[in-house]
Amino acid sequence: MSEADPVLLNPEVARPYLDRGGDLPALPLGPEGLDRHTRRDLLKEEMAIAKEFHGGAMWPYAVAAFSCFAVWLAFFPLAIMGELNLTVGFVLSCIFATGGYVTSHEAMHSNIGRPGEKNRWLNEAVGAVSTIPIVFPFSMARMMHLEHHYHCNDPVKDPDYTDEAPNALWAWYKTWYNRQPGVDGSIHHYKRILAGMGTPEAARALKETMLLQLVFMAVLFTMAWSGYAIEAGLLWWLPRHIGLSYIRFYLSWAPHHPREGKTGRYEQANIFKSRLGHVLSMGMETHMIHHLYPGIPNHRTRKAYLALKPVLQQRGVDCSAL
Amino acid sequence: MQAAVRGLFSWMPLLFGIGFIAPLIAQIMQRLDIPAPAGISPILFGLLIGAPWGLLTVVRGRWL
Structure with a gap:
């Protein structure tokens, strides 16, 4: 629905006015009770605040990606030679495998180097090495993640919709269940979507996925x-x-639960309080900021959220958790 | 080529059962000093577990 649409035709919006026996407001109101001029002003204010949090030093992501990958690779010969404490190696490998997605995620959004910039090669290299431990090639990861942004919470078009579950316990179970060979979830779902896309980029991503899985x-x-x-x-x-x-x-x-019907700009992701805190939840408590402004790097989303909070509250976003 | 790879992937659980689960079981048993039953070798015991488990996964589409 565009800003100029007569949203008052929506009975949910109109009913309070009609119940009071009064006239409808002169300007059409959106679902959050704001007229289009207010919404436009808020959007301008929101964008001005968000602009302050774009960019910044991204080299720590590159340093983290390359150093963790190098250390992880070194674990293999060290373990074979009996020079590695396997418990330490295991714990660190888990951290590298998980954290690698964060550095790769910045590269997916070209936050380390945009096309045409001199740092572009670094962006691509960070993306390429970061997700090798989880056997998830960057080409596929980027395509599927961008599809997730374009069609967030669409049951058919959002590649991540298969992660939806009624509660946290089921969600953990589904993370495992979706990886089962005969289940159309996770990477199997991604492969099916890529095969259906039929573009040269999708074919390349599919080929790289198969190659990496074979190497693994x-x-x-x-x-x-x-x-x-x-x-x-x-x-x-x-x-x-x-x-x-x-x-x-x-x-x-x-950050997306519950997904059903939450496709609007301010409802695609939640502001929530994680039991493990901001860092261990990989900055996902403020994932909504990432969906609004993917160019804001992960480490700045919390500060951006705090700055944007008053605007978001006026927009009707539930900011009670943080 | 792609069809061949896809065919290979459909049998991957069986290959995984033989290629990884079997030696993993054998090496865990050796590390924990657990003897294989009926006097068979640990790797044979691993194969007796890993191969059918992988084959069952190919058929059922789930490891458990």
Whole structure:
């Protein structure tokens, strides 16, 4: 519905006025009770505030991505040589697998280097290495994530809609269930969407996904039959599963639940309080800011939210959690 | 080529059962000093678990 549409035709909006026996307001009001001039002014104010939080130093994302990937790679020869404490290696691998999505996510939105900028290669390189531990090629991750933004909470077009679950416990279960070979969820769902897209980019992403999965299996099988199955399991296989579940829960289910019908600009994601806090939930408490302004880097969304809070409240956004 | 790879992926749980689960079971047993039943080797025991489990997953579409 455009700003100029006669939204008062909506009986839910009109009823309070009619019940009081009064006239309808002179200007059509939106569902949040604001006329279009107020909405436009608020949007201008919102955009001016958001602009202050775009950009900033992005090199820490690149440093984190490359150093974590290098350390994780080094774990394999070190484990084979018996020089690695496997418990430490396992815990760190879980952190790298999970945290890698955050650095990759910035690259998906070209926040490290936009097309045509001199840092573009860095953006692409950060994206490429970050999601290798979860066996999720950057080409596919970027395409599917952008589809998620374009069609957020659309049951058919949002690739992440399969993460929806009635409560947190079910959501955790679904993070595992959706990865089962015969279930159309998670990466299987992504592969099906890519195959249906039929574009050269989708074909490339599909090819890279298959290649990375084959490399993953080849490494696991080779290590396992060479006597290093436990090492392979603790450094790649299990961290990948833990990372994927954590990412699915905190980056997909928690900030978007409940998804049904929440396709409007200010309802696609929630402001919520995580039991694990802002950092361990990977900044997802203020994921709504990311959906409003994907150019704001992850580490600045909380401050951006606090600055935008009064405007969002006027918009009718529930900001009671933070 | 793509069809061949897709075919390979449809059998991946069976390959995973043989290629990863079987040696993983065997090596965990050796690490914990648990003998395989009926005097068989740990890797054979791992294969007896991993291969049918993988095959069942190919058929059912779920690991559990």
